[in-house]
Amino acid sequence: MYRWVECSKDSLARSSLSILGDGHPFIPLNSPLRGLFERDIGRGCRIIAPQMDTSQAFPPQTLNTTWQPVRSVAFSPDGRCLASGHSGGIVRIWDAATGESLQELKEYADTVWSVAFSPDGRHLASGLDNGMVDVRDAAKGMRLRQLNGHTAQVETVAFSADGSHLASGSYDRTVRVWDTATGVCIEELRHGHDVHSVAFSPDGHYLASASASASAWAWAWDDTIHVWDFAKGSRVIQKRLNRNLYRSKISFSADGSVLRVLFPWESPVQLHFPSLEMIDNPDTSPFYFDENSLCVKHQGLTLCLCWLPDYFRPYTLMTLHGNRVCVGGWDGELAFIDLDQFALPDIYM
Amino acid sequence: MAPWSSSRVYDPVKYKSDSRSTLPLLLALGLLPDCNKLSTMPEIWRLQLNGDIHELQSEFGKRISTQLQFICCHWIALLCAADYVDDEVMAALSHCMQALRPWVATMGIMGKMEEACEGLRDLYLWLVCIKAAMPTLASHSPNLRTRSRLLV
Numbered sequence: 001m002y003r004w005v006e007c008s009k010d011s012l013a014r015s016s017l018s019i020l021g022d023g024h025p026f027i028p029l030n031s032p033l034r035g036l037f038e039r040d041i042g043r044g045c046r047i048i049a050p051q052m053d054t055s056q057a058f059p060p061q062t063l064n065t066t067w068q069p070v071r072s073v074a075f076s077p078d079g080r081c082l083a084s085g086h087s088g089g090i091v092r093i094w095d096a097a098t099g100e101s102l103q104e105l106k107e108y109a110d111t112v113w114s115v116a117f118s119p120d121g122r123h124l125a126s127g128l129d130n131g132m133v134d135v136r137d138a139a140k141g142m143r144l145r146q147l148n149g150h151t152a153q154v155e156t157v158a159f160s161a162d163g164s165h166l167a168s169g170s171y172d173r174t175v176r177v178w179d180t181a182t183g184v185c186i187e188e189l190r191h192g193h194d195v196h197s198v199a200f201s202p203d204g205h206y207l208a209s210a211s212a213s214a215s216a217w218a219w220a221w222d223d224t225i226h227v228w229d230f231a232k233g234s235r236v237i238q239k240r241l242n243r244n245l246y247r248s249k250i251s252f253s254a255d256g257s258v259l260r261v262l263f264p265w266e267s268p269v270q271l272h273f274p275s276l277e278m279i280d281n282p283d284t285s286p287f288y289f290d291e292n293s294l295c296v297k298h299q300g301l302t303l304c305l306c307w308l309p310d311y312f313r314p315y316t317l318m319t320l321h322g323n324r325v326c327v328g329g330w331d332g333e334l335a336f337i338d339l340d341q342f343a344l345p346d347i348y349m
Numbered sequence: 350m351a352p353w354s355s356s357r358v359y360d361p362v363k364y365k366s367d368s369r370s371t372l373p374l375l376l377a378l379g380l381l382p383d384c385n386k387l388s389t390m391p392e393i394w395r396l397q398l399n400g401d402i403h404e405l406q407s408e409f410g411k412r413i414s415t416q417l418q419f420i421c422c423h424w425i426a427l428l429c430a431a432d433y434v435d436d437e438v439m440a441a442l443s444h445c446m447q448a449l450r451p452w453v454a455t456m457g458i459m460g461k462m463e464e465a466c467e468g469l470r471d472l473y474l475w476l477v478c479i480k481a482a483m484p485t486l487a488s489h490s491p492n493l494r495t496r497s498r499l500l501v
Contacts, residue, residue, distance in 0.1 A: 002469035005453055009462045014398050016457025019450050020388055021395035303396040 007309040011293065015304055023293075025341070026309050047312060047335045048099035070328025072114045075321035076121045076138065082319075083124055083138075084328055085112030091126055093138065096324065099336070103141045107134055114156045118180070119163045127154030133168045135180070145183045149176050152194075156249075160200040165230075167207055169195030175209050177230070187233050191226065197249045202256045206230055206274065210261065212245035225250065225261070227274055239276040243269065249317045260286050262317055267297050289314050289327055294337055306337050371438055374431055377424040378441035384421065384451035386412040399458060409458050421455050425468040429475045 005012065008024050018024060025045040068086040075082050075096065082096045091112050093103040109128035116125050117138060124138040131150035136143050152171035159166050159180070166178045171194045177187035191211040198209045207228045223245035226238045241261070249262040252273065259271045268288050270279040285297035292312055293304040308314065308327075312335055316328035323339035389412065394402050413421075428434075428442070445452075449469075456465035 001449060002466065002473050005469055006466050009466050012453060012457045012465075013460070013462040014400075015396075016399055016454045016462075017387065017390060017395045017397075019454050019457070021392070023395065301393070301397065302401060303393070304398065305396060 007311060008307060010310040011307040015293075015307070018304065018307060022341075023304060023307050025306060025337075026335075045306065045335075045337050045341060046099060047309070047329075047333050048094070068332045069315050069330045070332060070334065071111060071316060072127075073316050073319045073326050073328045073334065074115045074117055075319055075324070075326065076117045077119055078121055079321040079324065081117075081121075081138070082326055082334070083115040083117065084334060085115040085126055086332065087111050089128070091115060091124070091136075093124070093141075094334070096321075096326070096336070099334075105136065105141050108132075111153070113153055116157045116159055118159045119161055123159075123163075123180070125157045125159065125166055125168075127157045127168055127170075129153040131170065131172065133157060133166070133178070135166070135183075147176075147178050147183055147185070149185050149188075150174065155195060155247075156197045158198045158200060160204050161202050162204060165200070165204075167198040167200065167209075169198045169209055169211075171195070173211070175207070175228075177207065187230075189226075189228055189233070189235075192224070196245055196247055199250045199252055199259075200230070201252050201273070202254065204230065206236070208250050208252070208259055208273075210245045210248050210250050212248070225259070225271070225276055227276065237274060237276055239271075241269070247317065262286065262288055264317060265290055267295070267302070287318065287320060287325060289318055294318070294325060305339070308335050371431065371433075371435065374424075374427050374438060375441055377420045377427055378438070378445050380417055380420050381424055381445045381452060382448040383417055384413065384448050384455045387451045387454050405458065409455075413455055418455070418459060421452055421459070422461065422464065425472050425475075429471055434479065 004027055011024070012019055026047060068088040068090055070084050070086055072085040073082060080096055081102065082094045084092045084094065086092065087110070089107040089109045089112060091105040091107060092101055094100065095102055107126060107128055109130045109132065111129040112126050113129060114127035117123070122138055123144065124136045126134045128134060131152055131154060133147035133154055134143060135145040135147065147168070150168065150170040150172050154168050154170045156169040157166060164180060166180050167175055168178070169175045173191045173193060173195065175189040175191065175195055175198055176185050178184065179186050189209070191209065193211040193213045195209055195211050198207060200207055207230045209226045209228070211226065212223045223243060224238050224240050227236045228234065229236050243263060243266070247264050251260050252258070253260065257273055258279070259273045259276065260268055261271065262268045268286050270282050270285070271277065272279060281300065287294055287296050289295065292308040292310065292314060294306040295302055295304050312333065313330035314327045315330040318325050318327040325337040325339065327335050329335065390408055394405070399405055453465050456462060
């Protein structure tokens, strides 16, 4: 119990009553505490890292020492696999259920900034720091295409819902849309600033992108959401947000009526689509990470559902599949949180 | 010499001759389970930050008396500094184990998480030493082995 509390003392100082609930599920698998608190703790939550022995009692001592911060994570469409892009030009594919490392792929780049599976799960796209986009066979790891066109790091990649197109956003201030069958760039959409996120609408008619200025000065932020008519290649609307879109992630709701913007360490915002009007005081927000707690906004309250141990430093935006959340860490580890294992208040979905 | 040194041993003779010296410790251990009153606070507060709960300190004060707050801060030091322990102390200590989580929450609300961590470490080391020094006690307290493992 000493080590459990020691690993969470910063969190417990911030949210002391959380220890009475199930908000601290990261107890080592073989700890006797699991027996004592069996009813209270989530059993599906775990932290994994390359070469980590998960049966050992104290995960911080077992983390991989090669220090490859995780830069991006993405679940496969069926949720069985998870891809992680790392510093060092490594892409790893994991069995999302067991945490087993299935593949380790080396890219010809220093950093893999973004990863995305195609809707059928067969292809995996990676955005690299040298401006390339790599498309691989997700099962075999074989490189299928190398898309060349960007002149700076590719911060984001996303497939269209039918898998026929791939969009990539880069620090060269462009979004490129590629035909996945031929590898030809069919569209180049220019932005005023670095592009941090792209997303196709579910019907494939629109492409949304988020650009952020690189300025460190808050007054100089010029962070804008753009919506493009994909068929016409023209900008439909753009809207400045009074938020820093650096390393943000945009996504559409399933029906395409809401555009969600996820920020690192800030609560998300939701916009009506296509008007991009802000949805004020939504009843419930999407999940997000605030430092090392998984949070949700509900009726004006910030609820911290699950706390990662203090040593875990989230370094990617979270990815969600069903009720399973994954976030990558600074030290190369991944945290999986199975929300089904929590006795959550009945406020979700 | 550390307060949990094995020179402080289980001494039934001394216990019989001067049982008053364990009274403050027994009183502290007897009151510690009152930390469980924190579980009557609204469950939604378990999901919130201390700073976001406006009524936290007032409700905390209603449930955790000043006396209990003092005991929370000092019970482990009192235990480790005891000249000897007996079955009664060990039984009371065993009863307190289920209150450890509410005790940690109490310490957190009081802003004393560092002290809570140090206390848990001292308690674990004390249990290990006392177990080694008192083989007979282990037979009287079959849960002792498990309890010390839980404290790791």
